[in-house]
Amino acid sequence: MTEVLVARKLGRRYRWRGGSNQALLDVDLSVPKGVVLGLLGRNGAGKTTFVRIAATSLMPTSGSLEVFGHDVVREADAVRERIAVIPQESRPFYWMSPTELVAYYLRMRGESTGAALRQAKETLEELELTRWKDTQVNRLSGGLRRRVMVAMVMASDAEFLFLDEPTTGLDPLARRSVWAAIRKAAKANRTVLLTTHYLDEAEALSDRLAILESGRLLASGTPREIAARVRHPYRVTLEGGFSEKELRALGQVTQVGAKTLLFTGEQEARELARVSLEKGTRISMGPVSLEDLFVQIVGKEISEEDEEVEASHAA
Amino acid sequence: MPRERLRAIWALVSLNGLLPLRRQPLFLLNTLTSPFSFLFLIYVVSGGKLVADAVEGGMVLTVLSIGTSLQTDLTHYKQDLKFHEMAVASPVSAGTYVVGLALSEFVYSLPGMVIFVILSFFYAHYIFLGGLIVFGTLILIWIFASSLGFTLATYLADVRETFAVSPLISIGLTVIPPVYYPMSALAPWPWLQVAAQIAPTTWAANLVKGAMGLAPLSFAGGVEAVLILLASAGLLFLTAWKKAQWRES
Numbered sequence: 001m002t003e004v005l006v007a008r009k010l011g012r013r014y015r016w017r018g019g020s021n022q023a024l025l026d027v028d029l030s031v032p033k034g035v036v037l038g039l040l041g042r043n044g045a046g047k048t049t050f051v052r053i054a055a056t057s058l059m060p061t062s063g064s065l066e067v068f069g070h071d072v073v074r075e076a077d078a079v080r081e082r083i084a085v086i087p088q089e090s091r092p093f094y095w096m097s098p099t100e101l102v103a104y105y106l107r108m109r110g111e112s113t114g115a116a117l118r119q120a121k122e123t124l125e126e127l128e129l130t131r132w133k134d135t136q137v138n139r140l141s142g143g144l145r146r147r148v149m150v151a152m153v154m155a156s157d158a159e160f161l162f163l164d165e166p167t168t169g170l171d172p173l174a175r176r177s178v179w180a181a182i183r184k185a186a187k188a189n190r191t192v193l194l195t196t197h198y199l200d201e202a203e204a205l206s207d208r209l210a211i212l213e214s215g216r217l218l219a220s221g222t223p224r225e226i227a228a229r230v231r232h233p234y235r236v237t238l239e240g241g242f243s244e245k246e247l248r249a250l251g252q253v254t255q256v257g258a259k260t261l262l263f264t265g266e267q268e269a270r271e272l273a274r275v276s277l278e279k280g281t282r283i284s285m286g287p288v289s290l291e292d293l294f295v296q297i298v299g300k301e302i303s304e305e306d307e308e309v310e311a312s313h314a315a
Numbered sequence: 316m317p318r319e320r321l322r323a324i325w326a327l328v329s330l331n332g333l334l335p336l337r338r339q340p341l342f343l344l345n346t347l348t349s350p351f352s353f354l355f356l357i358y359v360v361s362g363g364k365l366v367a368d369a370v371e372g373g374m375v376l377t378v379l380s381i382g383t384s385l386q387t388d389l390t391h392y393k394q395d396l397k398f399h400e401m402a403v404a405s406p407v408s409a410g411t412y413v414v415g416l417a418l419s420e421f422v423y424s425l426p427g428m429v430i431f432v433i434l435s436f437f438y439a440h441y442i443f444l445g446g447l448i449v450f451g452t453l454i455l456i457w458i459f460a461s462s463l464g465f466t467l468a469t470y471l472a473d474v475r476e477t478f479a480v481s482p483l484i485s486i487g488l489t490v491i492p493p494v495y496y497p498m499s500a501l502a503p504w505p506w507l508q509v510a511a512q513i514a515p516t517t518w519a520a521n522l523v524k525g526a527m528g529l530a531p532l533s534f535a536g537g538v539e540a541v542l543i544l545l546a547s548a549g550l551l552f553l554t555a556w557k558k559a560q561w562r563e564s
Contacts, residue, residue, distance in 0.1 A: 085404040090397035107326035110319030
């Protein structure tokens with residue numbers, strides 16, 4: 001597969017008078033053409049910084065990043081010809097209609113009026129915005145405005161789309177229309193880098209995942225590859241039948257109401273299933289969800305950091 | 316100029332100038348208020364004697380206001396709407412973006428300019444060559460003001476900060492320098508006459524008033540004013556080119 005984005009030891013330190021913050025550190029990441037990469041992380045993990053560097057809006061302070069084989073620092077113009085971005089918290093011009101916003105954005109990118117209007121009509125239909133196509137944006141809800149922003153970049157001819165939290169504030173149905181548009185973009189062999197806080201969204205859309213925490217890349221690969229890297233790739237839900245001590249020996253235990261949630265390995269899960277059947281205990285099991293993976297990977301990182309801090313304080 | 320660049324410029328002129336003006340004509344008042352308030356004040360205070368100077372000064376201020384409006388719009392689009400970031404991550408160049416937005420600000424200034432040009436016919440000794448000199452002077456002030464707006468927008472973190480900067484620009488470049496009144500009005504304060512020479516708008520006003528036959532202007536004086544205006548516009552353009560950040564460093 002052709003890699004369309006390659007980051008090597010990418011770093012970014014923000015400096016201000018009297019302080020600084022390392023927002024990204026030594027990030028190595030590659031994205032193949034035509035995939036949807038879900039970039040996950042908590043607030044302040046470095047997702048937006050990564051997107052801004054890749055979209056040529058922000059300079060890195062160390063390492064390098066290439067998009068379509070062009071260095072984003074030295075050959076930014078060549079990159080810009082082929083990308084489009086929805087920045088986090090971006091908003092449309094309130095005095096324009098969705099049709100005007102999409103069409104003028106495309107014209108700004110060099111499209112002819114006819115082509116821009118045709119593309120605008122098609123994309124607004126795709127995102128179920130036709131009903132509001134001529135309504136001034138200040139009369140639209142926050143969710144509709146966000147969808148108009150998505151329509152702007154989706155309508156472009158960009159081969160690589162950077163979507164920084166595109167569905168924040170959307171209701172579940174509206175999110176699904178955006179998902180459909182993202183899937184369509186991927187089908188058309190466009191590459192999408194998606195940052196989101198909604199793990200169900202990342203799970204539904206992403207071919208690949210990358211998890212950032214405190215500016216460092218903790219994991220990357222297909223969801224299956226990432227699941228294979230965690231210690232407890234199975235999620236088991238039990239209703240009685242086992243003591244907490246017995247379960248703790250098998251993995252990570254959480255009490256959810258009357259049910260016990262256990263994250264464990266494949267062998268342990270099989271054994272539990274066998275014993276439960278013998279005992280007649282209710283049990284359900286399956287591979288961990290993306291949310292579980294995220295909590296395991298990021299949670300482990302945070303607890304290790306806490307231990308380091310405690311150790312340094314004790315010393 | 317490639318067709319794509321022209322389309323981009325026209326798109327920016329439309330989305331930042333023509334469309335908002337069509338939807339909200341009140342925007343026009345914003346650009347007309349300051350020049351016409353000054354004109355009215357000068358008319359009242361001088362008993363009508365300095366109204367011709369004020370008309371020519373009004374042209375300079377109207378064009379200069381492009382810079383302050385541009386500064387506000389650029390900051391708003393960068394910090395609030397994040398449109399700047401969308402433009403960076405597209406085939407649009409920094410130059411195209413600034414020229415497009417600076418021209419869009421011109422749209423707001425046009426009605427004011429038309430009124431001042433009409434008034435000029437009544438108050439000034441209008442000649443064809445004078446008109447050309449005025450036009451050239453205003454183009455230089457437009458480049459100066461747009462470069463100033465673009466540079467300042469780089470350093471402002473919030474649109475509220477532009478509200479503090481804009482009046483300072485207005486005072487420093489149009490109120491204290493003799494733009495609305497003749498240099499002779501500053502005679503009681505010779506140091507102010509010297510200080511006024513720093514403002515390019517003083518030279519622009521000299522040229523415009525000279526070209527309109529309202530003040531004496533020698534050939535050498537005219538050349539000197541043109542050179543100073545060229546240098547000021549060029550210097551600020553270079554500053555904008557070098558210092559203004561298209562991409563955050």
